[in-house]
Amino acid sequence: NAGVTQTPKFQVLKTGQSMTLQCAQDMNHEYMSWYRQDPGMGLRLIHYSVGAGITDQGEVPNGYNVSRSTTEDFPLRLLSAAPSQTSVYFCASSYIDEQFFGPGTRLTVL
């Protein structure tokens, strides 16, 4: 099993550009989520999904969109990138309590 995979590993964007961070899991987990990690702030929940077709907002959802058309995939879309979205983004999947995190995407917005 590959677990949780994320692409790309690194990305540099200019302000105003849009992009999609990809996340996939092969563990057949119901729940998937996106977090951002910033220095001195820990991880903060952006959006999450409790199943295909069902998504909800987390603590810091502004500027991000998600959708979940399949159990396996949970992409995160940045609509119009801003320097404040420079961060490391982690996708996670879970069945009950334990969340399994992907390796992360380091995003820089210039």
Add this chain to the structure above:
Amino acid sequence: QQQVKQSPQSLIVQKGGIPIINCAYENTAFDYFPWYQQFPGKGPALLIAIRPDVSEKKEGRFTISFNKSAKQFSLHIMDSQPGDSATYFCAASEGNTGFQKLVFGTGTRLLVSP
């Protein structure tokens, strides 16, 4: 407002020492308290977790102590090794079922010197 406060920010111990990382929370509805370990360039991984029906939980060299009345919990690493050098995050969430919306502490960078 930080719902889960973690300290210290960084910690250096010698091999064999017992680092202790502390977390405090305000929301009395929290009922799940995991600790995650993160190595550089990797995603966090669950280390150990506790629910408030017990005051202590041990898994190998890792122990969580939980004080419900003080709204505090801590991670102890017995006989620490250089391989334990990592960043540790405490977290908390509420609800026995369904998706756990984790609220993380700010992290503790641990260095275990040989």
